[in-house]
Amino acid sequence: MSDSMSEKPATAVQLNHTAVYASDRRTSAEFLAGILGLEVGAPFGPFLPVDLGNGVTLDYFELRDQPVQSNHYAFLVPDEEFDTMIARLEAAGVTYYADPQHTQPGRTNDMFGGRGAYFDDPDRHNMEIMTRPYARP
Structure with a gap:
């Protein structure tokens, strides 16, 4: 490994945007934006953006003639908005489920001293809302 590869990563590195594959970009973007209380932005080329509060954009990209592979997306949400999001899901x-395997329907979890839940979007992406970030050693 070169010296540059063994150095600590720059703390200024941030995720700016990521593509979220969808069978119908508008349906999927509007679904998530509605649950999270966000807006869908104007199309940007082939992308339909949903801007998050921390400067990250989810760029919904429509796949044609191929299946969408499920991914996991986790959102740190304000505790005071969690119940509203659960009500929107209902x-x-x-x-919604307390666990990522979707075995505890209609329940939330209390991991890391916060609250959390998992749910599928229209393309079966496993979405997570949580009020506390994961504690890492």
Whole structure:
């Protein structure tokens, strides 16, 4: 390994955006934006953006003629908005779960002293909302 590879990463590195593959970019972007209380932005080339509060953008990209592979996306949300998000899931008829394997329907978790839940988006991406970040050693 070269010396530059063994150095600590720069603390200024941040995730700016990521593509979220969807069978229908508008449906998927509007679904997540609605649950999180966000807005869908104007199309940007082939992307339909949803801007998050920390400067990261989810760029929804529509896949044509191929299946969407499920991924996991976790969102750190304010504790005071968590119940509203759960109510939005319930109003939309979306089952949420306390665990990532989706074995505890209609329940939330209390990991790391906060609250959390998992749910599927229209393309079966495993979405997570949590009020406390994971504690890492």
